[in-house]
Amino acid sequence: MDSSKPETGSGRVVGILAFGGIVAAITQTLVVPLIGELPTLLDTSASNASWVITATLLAAAVMTPVAGRLGDMYGKKRMLLASLVPLILGSVVCALSSSVLPMIAGRGLQGMGMGVVPLGISLLRDVVPAEKLGTSIALMSASMGVGGALGLPFSAAIAQNASWRVLFWVVAALSLAVGTLIWFFVPTDRANTASGGFDLLGALGLGTALVCLLLAVSKGADWGWGSGTTLGLFAAAVVVLLAWGWWELRITDPLVDLRVTARPQVLTTNAASILVGFAMYAQSLVVPQLLQLPEATGYGLGESMLAMGLWMAPAGLMMMLISPVGAKLSAAKGPKVTLVVGALVIALGYGVSLPLISSGSPWGLLLVTIVGSSGVGFAYGAMPALIMGAVPQSETASANSFNTLMRSIGSSVSAAVIGVVLAQMTTKFGVYSLPSENGFRVAMLIGCGVGLAAAAVASLIPVRPVAEGQSDSDAMSDSAPETSAAKA
Structure with missing residues (x-):
């Protein structure tokens, strides 16, 4: 076993990282109780209000592989803390929003923090003793399900008994608590700065392809599956993915x-x-x-x-x-x-x-x-x-x-x-x-x-x-x- 891995306190580390996964999952289900009320709350149409959910999906899809690559390069603990910054900032923006555009922006920022779970799972390999690794990975993986399930009654209870803005203030506070616990109690893993530079073009290419694909999938029912917009997005996703794959195979230090x-x-x-x-x-x-x-x-x-x-x-x-x-x-x-x-x-x-x-x-x-x-x-x-x-x-x-x-x-x-x-x-x-x-x-x-x-x-x-x-x-x-x- 690697002597750099702590023999004691690994349970506390797993608990903190699982807590972070639960908070991230709660963030994803946070607005479910508000879906029917969002058009009224934000003075917009139901179609526009649906972007409050879509924005989180798109931002998470684009940023998760980017956060993973940066975690391998500069340290997973460091990127965990960095991922919590947009999660906190997005929660505050949503809590202060009174119209749909700031709310969409805030939910997009929250989506940027969804790399917390894969980063946390990967960090376990570096800081948890080998004999506890399997159980720790399983517990960390389960945190997404726990957060998703607890998020519904948590959000519904607050939405029914207090202002909907309280939901976002609570998530901001929980995210700040996760960051504090990680800062003080989670060991620092070894950065791999020798792995080369960051593939910015690869990140932009993958992000573009994912936005096209997931937009077509998530909005196709509203726009029509045979509409020019939907078909065009699917076609663009295929073309960009092929070009991205060619690029990733060509360079020395690819994003993926x-x-x-x-x-x-x-x-x-x-x-x-x-x-x-x-x-x-x-x-x-x-x-x-x-x-x-x-x-x-x-x-x-x-x-x-x-x-x-x-x-x-x-x-x-x-x-x-x-x-x-x-x-x-x-x-x-x-x-x-x-x-x-x-x-x-x-x-x-x-x-x-x-x-x-x-x-x-x-x-x-x-x-x-x-x-x-x-x-x-x-x-x-x-x-x-x-x-x-x-x-x-x-x-x-x-x-x-x-x-x-x-x-x-x-x-x-x-x-x-x-x-x-x-x-x-x-x-x-x-x-x-x-x-x-x-x-x-x-x-x-x-x-x-x-x-x-x-x-x-x-x-x-x-x-x-x-x-x-x-x-x-x-x-x-x-x-x-x-x-x-x-x-x-």
Whole structure:
């Protein structure tokens, strides 16, 4: 084991980094209770108000791989602290906003801070003892689910009982607390300044391609999937991505080392991550609607926003509880097995949902979310372990950030596909058109199918068996010989 890694206090480090992940996840779900009220609050149209969510998605997609690369170059702790600055600043801007443009700008700044989770996971490899690494990665990965689940009741409770601005002030204070704890209690990792310069053109190219792709995916339903704008954005994304790939292969110090990314273990893990991201997000689009739709529909449960959030919260806590189990499974059988199991459990959660959609009881949906989130807990802990087991230590943050981006793309595609299904399969309820029961069933079947596809792809990940007595850290070093050469 590396003598530079602390023998004591690692639990505190993991707790602080997980706390940072929870705050980042809360930030993403912060405005969900306000979606219906944003046009009135900001004196704008519903279409313009939707950019309050889209801006965060786009900024996070662009900045996450950039933060990862800078973390590898200048130190992950340093970039963690740097990522918290726009998160705090954006929260303050949103809290002071009275119109839509400042709110969009503030939410964009918040999105720039979403690199906290992949940076935190990567930092664990540098500062946590090898025997605790697997469990620590699993707990850190689960923090996103915990934050996402707790964010709904947290936001709904504050929005119903206080000014909506309090939401953003609370997040600003929490982010400041995370930064203070990291500054004083998280060890400083070794910067890799010898890795070359920052690939600015590569960052701009990837950012442009991602903005085009995610704009088309997230706004295609509003603009029309066959509209010139949507098709033009998809075409631009393809052209720019091809040009970006050519550039990244041509230069010495790329933003994303595509040769490392093309390694079979990394490539297949990232493919599975897209599918897991899709399957994970589909549930979060269906269950809250079923909980809140009127009982008169025959399948809605008529719950309030706050009650819906409380029914969803145990699922996030289950991710935290299941993550140590996943870490033990990874230690015994390897993270590939854990990822396959996780994807199968996600599919099982969707399968369980089919007879429970019209049960008339929120307990049935609670069971669905707990089973599905247990699968996500297994999968999210396994993916970073697979990535870090196949890349040099000098590229840990960059590779993890790229994997996080793959999951985000899967979630974005899921939102578009499930949104189309629920928009097309509707039923009349008075003067309103609401998603039909069959629409929700089809959405759940899609989630189940994608979960099974994720398990199939994960089963194809080519990993070398770890020799008996070899630690996870040793296995990672063996699979990344460049690291040892760099240290020599």
